[in-house]
Amino acid sequence: MEAISGKVLSEHGEVTAVVTILHDRTEALDKARLYEQLERASQELQEKVREATAELVRRNELLQRQAIELEQASQLKSQFLANMSHEFRTPLNAMLGYTSMLLQGVNGELLPPQMKNLGRVDSNAKHLLNIINDLLDISRIEAGKMPLHLEQFELPTLLGELLAEVEPLIHQAHLSATTDLAADLPAVRSDRQKVKQIVLNLLTNAIKFTPQGAIRVSAGYDAARDEISLSVKDTGIGIALKDQQKIFEDFRQADDSVTRQYGGAGLGLSICRRLANMLEGRITVESNLGTGSTFTLRVPREGRRS
Amino acid sequence: MTQEPLVLVVDDFQDNREMYAEYLAFSGFRVIQAANGKEALDQAFANRPDIIIMDLSLPVMDGWEATRRLKADQRTNAIPVVALTGHAMQGHSKGAMEAGCDAFVAKPCLPDQLVAEIRKMLSTPRVSAAKAEG
Numbered sequence: 464m465e466a467i468s469g470k471v472l473s474e475h476g477e478v479t480a481v482v483t484i485l486h487d488r489t490e491a492l493d494k495a496r497l498y499e500q501l502e503r504a505s506q507e508l509q510e511k512v513r514e515a516t517a518e519l520v521r522r523n524e525l526l527q528r529q530a531i532e533l534e535q536a537s538q539l540k541s542q543f544l545a546n547m548s549h550e551f552r553t554p555l556n557a558m559l560g561y562t563s564m565l566l567q568g569v570n571g572e573l574l575p576p577q578m579k580n581l582g583r584v585d586s587n588a589k590h591l592l593n594i595i596n597d598l599l600d601i602s603r604i605e606a607g608k609m610p611l612h613l614e615q616f617e618l619p620t621l622l623g624e625l626l627a628e629v630e631p632l633i634h635q636a637h638l639s640a641t642t643d644l645a646a647d648l649p650a651v652r653s654d655r656q657k658v659k660q661i662v663l664n665l666l667t668n669a670i671k672f673t674p675q676g677a678i679r680v681s682a683g684y685d686a687a688r689d690e691i692s693l694s695v696k697d698t699g700i701g702i703a704l705k706d707q708q709k710i711f712e713d714f715r716q717a718d719d720s721v722t723r724q725y726g727g728a729g730l731g732l733s734i735c736r737r738l739a740n741m742l743e744g745r746i747t748v749e750s751n752l753g754t755g756s757t758f759t760l761r762v763p764r765e766g767r768r769s
Numbered sequence: 770m771t772q773e774p775l776v777l778v779v780d781d782f783q784d785n786r787e788m789y790a791e792y793l794a795f796s797g798f799r800v801i802q803a804a805n806g807k808e809a810l811d812q813a814f815a816n817r818p819d820i821i822i823m824d825l826s827l828p829v830m831d832g833w834e835a836t837r838r839l840k841a842d843q844r845t846n847a848i849p850v851v852a853l854t855g856h857a858m859q860g861h862s863k864g865a866m867e868a869g870c871d872a873f874v875a876k877p878c879l880p881d882q883l884v885a886e887i888r889k890m891l892s893t894p895r896v897s898a899a900k901a902e903g
Contacts, residue, residue, distance in 0.1 A: 560880050563880060
């Protein structure tokens with residue numbers, strides 16, 4: 464309540480009356496209080512928004528820092544793999560070289576059992592080299608240092624070379640191999656060496672996982688999609704449906720238990736998948752446990768990327 | 770009778786260097802050795818080999834620098850240099866070619882493969898540098 468008072472004076476200066484005006488300010492005070500509350504709430508809200516924004520900025524910075532750190536870690540890993548691969552190669556070069564020299568009789572003729580055992584040293588050193596090369600391939604692809612060389616080539620010649628290369632393995636494993644070439648196979652423009660590497664890997668896998676039976680390699684052309692396909696079909700142990708994606712991941716095999724029967728670093732198909740991507744193509748698998756698998760590589764007849 | 774070709778093998782890793790040297794001698798070549806780029810230059814200027822096998826990662830003076838100096842010197846610029854390295858990253862072969870190497874061979878390289886490469890290099894008349902690839 465607000466009161467304003469005033470005196471009413473006569474001509475002679477005598478007080479004749481006092482006038483008091485009483486003013487009810489309840490409403491105004493309520494409004495002021497409400498306004499104050501609103502002001503406070505608004506300030507609190509602003510403060511919260513400021514805090515939340517600061518938190519977001521902090522998190523963003525953290526995420527960015529983590530992304531950079533991850534990128535650096537990945538690069539370090541690739542660099543490490545590349546360095547290690549070099550460190551492995553230097554002694555392996557001497558092991559393979561001296562073994563080869565001994566086998567060639569540079570230091571005198573060897574007795575048959577010596578030849579046989581040295582042959583084992585040789586094949587194991589080569590096996591080790593293959594694993595190292597696979598690791599290097601992965602690190603090269605990840606570091607974007609795997610160049611692409613597109614060139615024109617014929618599939619029948621390529622398959623001929625591939626089969627000649629795996630012939631000793633097929634013979635050793637008591638398997639048989641056949642090829643099936645479509646009649647309308649066009650010339651292909653792609654990275655020949657990479658196509659060869661992929662199919663060679665599929666072939667050696669097929670041989671490795673086929674205890675008996677046959678390997679069939681086919682080449683076809685899909686005119687509608689303008690794609691060529693190369694398939695490797697085996698009569699081997701097959702892959703369960705649940706494992707069919709897993710096998711294309713790094714360091715994975717369908718059976719990656721410690722008691723697994725088949726060796727290997729589990730890098731082959733992962734490299735194949737990455738190489739196929741580079742060629743704008745893909746690899747698919749069809750398989751049933753116990754009856755065998757068919758792996759198919761499809762790549763554009765005319766590669767564009769380079 | 771003409772003398773057998775003289776090969777200079779440059780590698781800091783003794784086992785690999787002596788392995789190639791032994792096999793080259795076995796295959797009928799004359800061989801001299803160097804364990805770093807500096808020694809390679811001394812050997813090359815003093816003995817004028819017919820071909821040089823050059824490892825790239827070397828102490829004292831690396832193989833790229835040694836090759837650049839050999840190719841910049843008229844006494845040695847006609848000698849073919851075969852780069853030999855365990856570094857299989859793409860940049861290495863490119864760098865080797867830019868330094869003036871005439872061919873690039875990746876380790877592991879079996880002694881007989883190296884001899885085959887050397888015979889090929891010695892039998893082809895040199896038209897231009899930088900053609901082989903790693």
